[in-house]
Amino acid sequence: MNAEIIAVGSELLLGQIANTNAKFISNQLSELGINVFYHTVVGDNPGRLKEVIEVAEKRADLIIFSGGLGPTKDDLTKETIASHLNVPLTLDNVALSFIEEFFAKRGRGMTENNRKQALVLEGCEVLANHHGMAPGMYLEKDGRTYMLLPGPPKELEPMFQFEAKPILAKRLNLDGTIISHVLRFYGIGEAELEVQIQDILDNQSNPTVAPLASDGEVTLRITAKAATEEEAWKLIDQKKAEILAIVGEFQYGVDDDSLTSKTVEMLLHNGLTISAAESLTAGLFQSELAEISGVSGTLVGGFVTYTEQAKIDQLGIEKELLEKFGVVSSECAAAMAVNARKLMGTDIGIGLTGAAGPEPHDGQPAGTIWIGFSIGDTLVTRKLELSGMRNTNRLRAVKYTCSYLMRLLAEKGYARV
Amino acid sequence: MNAEIIAVGSELLLGQIANTNAKFISNQLSELGINVFYHTVVGDNPGRLKEVIEVAEKRADLIIFSGGLGPTKDDLTKETIASHLNVPLTLDNVALSFIEEFFAKRGRGMTENNRKQALVLEGCEVLANHHGMAPGMYLEKDGRTYMLLPGPPKELEPMFQFEAKPILAKRLNLDGTIISHVLRFYGIGEAELEVQIQDILDNQSNPTVAPLASDGEVTLRITAKAATEEEAWKLIDQKKAEILAIVGEFQYGVDDDSLTSKTVEMLLHNGLTISAAESLTAGLFQSELAEISGVSGTLVGGFVTYTEQAKIDQLGIEKELLEKFGVVSSECAAAMAVNARKLMGTDIGIGLTGAAGPEPHDGQPAGTIWIGFSIGDTLVTRKLELSGMRNTNRLRAVKYTCSYLMRLLAEKGYARV
Structure with missing residues (x-):
């Protein structure tokens, strides 16, 4: 099955936003083994949209649209598709009652144009929108599959994952299932990780194993096809064990984990409290931990000691x-x-000091960073020599702190989570 | 002039990266008054790329390509275009010596495949790459304009701005110039700002005025066409004065300014030092200030007092x-x-406390935030009632703090910068 993703919206063509929906959908489709050969962006213009659909029908059998399902007169994706496919629009009562409820909850009257959002292509499978008003649609016609999704990512992403993806998975492999599992690594480069697991990468078939690097982290996506979920997980677990036997020391989490979320979880799980004194990061380490809801069970607080005098006055350093x-x-x-x-x-207690850049600091070149870890009676320091821009260096220092702290705690016998 | 942007790269179709180049180029073209009607993404496949070019030639007169100019065998954008347009590739000696120098500087030998990067379309205008090796190209043929740009944003963006854009501007308006200037506002919504300057928006011609909202900020882009730069700036300055006479109290900066950069500049300019005690933001305010190089002249440091006990112990609050x-x-x-x-x-001194969410905190609903400003003998507090997610609320609190601090300082007679 070959797919094309068509994003509809003039704000994309004006350069106001990037087409992150196409990135998201493409990534999801690659997990299903569906090839995406084209992305297209077109404005809120029925004539040009119709032409784009005609081009897509020549080169794709799955056409996924994002955007243009809202209540305003600019929103005309489904109207254009209805006219092009010669399929009428009919009122979906479930979607309508959902929209009415949406307004009732907010104590506002529903204006007539909002009713338009409950119109769907006749004969389609309606995809529920749990984060907005406009429902999505899935329609098979003349050997092609059309999927219509709303534009806002916070509506599109859950709708694709929980409503559309299962339909596609079922369609691809009636008696089976496809499951993906992501392993997350820190402290090892993509090239080095690939070298270490070269045999696994070279001899993959089912499950497949795909590496990807970003922001100093590396991930491996394991994707398995099998008759049942249980069998797919069995394949994944086997492959995961093979991989972790080689590079397990660098793995910190799976799927949607982040270094900070895993750090906070590990601290909470082991009943440990933490504080920090930050110079070059100036509060970034503590602030990143505080992104995780529930952090107040471990993060007590700390210090930003940006100047030398602050280190002396606030921390009593000699x-x-x-x-x-x-x-x-x-x-x-x-x-x-x-x-x-x-x-x-x-x-x-964590201590972070260094030369963020672009200038050297206190005689040390930009990118020189020292991190102190004080855990009970244990005291460890680590040096980083980074070559990034000022704020990349600051963020890397925070990520490294999380990664190394978890390793130190595990070495001391605290449970990983 | 109507444009289509074609991004070439399988990493886009796999969903590994978003097409931020199309966003950037579109935004730049809109400043020039060039309409972008389509974005297309296609993989590293010569057959499909050729088909995409044929479609684009039917609907655009300016076709801009990004990606596929590198040294590897996957990079085939210019080879495909050369074959399609029947234009030979020739060696550009300037580009070649630049590439040789690149390797010599790093003390590495140049491999033969890197020589391929110095091949350009015969008769094109070569666009210099000051941040990488592959040069860009600008070619007019059979009434159409083809522009080839490298894929990495750090190479593409400066090349477009400083090499390609002046050529397009000249082409559009041989005897004139186009200049854009962005005004940045905080503390006013997009809808309210539009209502207040409705007359200006309704009656615009030259300069044009375009509003855009993102991350709680609103910008107005003023774009003027004139025979000389001086005249264009005169038009911009007149329009700017009209706008600021109405909504000037909400303006904090221009062009690439940010709330934090302006805050740091204003503090440095007035010789003021700052500290903070942060609860819900947990260091984010100080960390955001520290993103600005030179901040050590004003940011001394401060406290993260996440728990109640920390507020008592560290700050001596009763x-x-x-x-x-x-x-x-x-x-x-x-x-x-x-x-x-x-x-x-x-x-x-700045104090930040509140319920970031998702749960209420200390009996206050999520999104309730109090900010204290202590400036010499002056003490002011402000309440925010936000409805965003946890981390949006934390970031908005920081932005609001910067915005309101600058206003308070201006009211006290400190110079804005």
Whole structure:
């Protein structure tokens, strides 16, 4: 099955937003083994949309549309498709009652143009929208499959994953299932990871194994086809065990995990509290942890000590230490970590200091970063020598801190989650 | 002139990256008044690329390609176009010496496949690549214009802006120039801003005025065409004055300014130092300021006081105050701001507290945020009631803090920059 994704919306052609829907859908389709050969973007113009559909029908058998299902007069995707396919639009009562409920809940009257959103292509399978008003549609006609999805990513993404994808999976393989599982790694480059598991990558068939790198992380997506979910998971678990036997030390999580979410989970699970003293990151480490709901069970607080004087005044670091070793030093990172831990009365203290760039700092080249980890009686410092831009360096320092903290805790016998 | 943008690259069709190049180019073309009617994405496949070019030639007179100019055998954009247009490829000596220099600088030998990057379409105008090896190309043939750009955004963006755009501008208006200037607003919604300057929006011709909203900010892009740069700027300055006479109180910057960069600039310009005590934002305010190089001249440091106990221990806030008013209160935000300022010995102290969400906090609904501003003897608190997700709320709180701080400082007579 070959697919084309058609995004409808003048805001894309004006360069106001990027076509992230096509990226999302393509990624999802690749998990199903469906080839995407084209993306097209066209404005809110029925004539040009119709021509684009005609081009797509010549080269794809699955055509997925995003956008143009809303209540305004600019929204004309389904009207254009209805006219092109000669399929009438009919009112879907489930969608209508959902829209009416939406307005009732907010105590607002429903205007007539909102009723338009409940019109669907006759004979289609309606895809429920749990995050907005406009329903999606799935229609097979003349050997081709048409799928209509709403434009806002927060509506499109769950609708595709939970409504549309199961229909496509069923269609592709009536007696089977396809399951994907992502392994997440940190502290190893994509090239090195590929070399280490070269045999697995070279000899893959089912499951397939696909590497991808971004933002200093590397992921491996394992995708298995089987008759049942249980069998698919069995295939995935076998392959996962093979991979982790080789590069397991670098794995930190799976699927939607992030380094910060895993760090917070591990801290909470082990009943550990944490504090930090941050110089170059200036609060970024603590702020990233605080993105995770529930973090107040582990993050007590800490210090931003941007200047040398702040390190002395807030943390009680000795002036002599800073004079002797400088602020970008193992000794300074260690003192920051220990003093933050003691002042805040936490189990763990983190110290982050360095030269973010673009200029050298305290005689150290841009990208030199020292991180201190104070865990009970254990004190460890690590040096990073990064070559990125100022803010990439700051973010990498935070990611590395999470990754290395989890490894240190595991070495001390704390359970990974 | 009507344009189509064709991105070449299988990584786009696999959903590994979004087509941000099309967004960037579209935005740039809209400044020139060039309509973009289609974006197309196609893989690294010469047959399908050729078909896509044939479709584009029927509907566009400017066709811009991105990607596929590199040294590997997958890179075949220019080879396919050369064959399709029946134009030979010739070696560009300037590009070749640039590539040789690139390798010499790094002390590495140049492999033969890198030579391929110096081949260009015969008769084209070569677009220099100052951030990579593959040059771009501009070619007019049979009444159509073809532009080839490299895929990596850090190469494509400067090449488009500084090499390609001037050629297009010249082509559109031989004796004139087009200049764009962006005004940035915060604290006013897009709809309200449009209502306030409705007359200006309704009666625009030259300069044009285009509003755009994103991430809680609103921008107005003023674009003027004139015979000389001087005249274009005169037109822009007149229109800018008209707009700012109505909504000037909400404007914080222009062009590439951000709320944080303007805040740091204003603090540095006025010789003011700042500190903060952060609860729900947990360091995000200080970390965002620290994104700006040179911030150490104003940001001394501060506190992350995530728990109630941390507010008491680190900041010396009285337990009675927290018991009486709660941690999500004007009183708490005020005490955090004042105590941070005094403890850090700075001119300004900021206090941030609230319920980020998704759960209520201390009896206050998610999205309730209090910000304290302590500036010398002045103490002001402001309440926000936001309805976003947890991390949107945290980021909005930081943006609002910057915006409101600049207004408070201006009211006290400090110079805006």
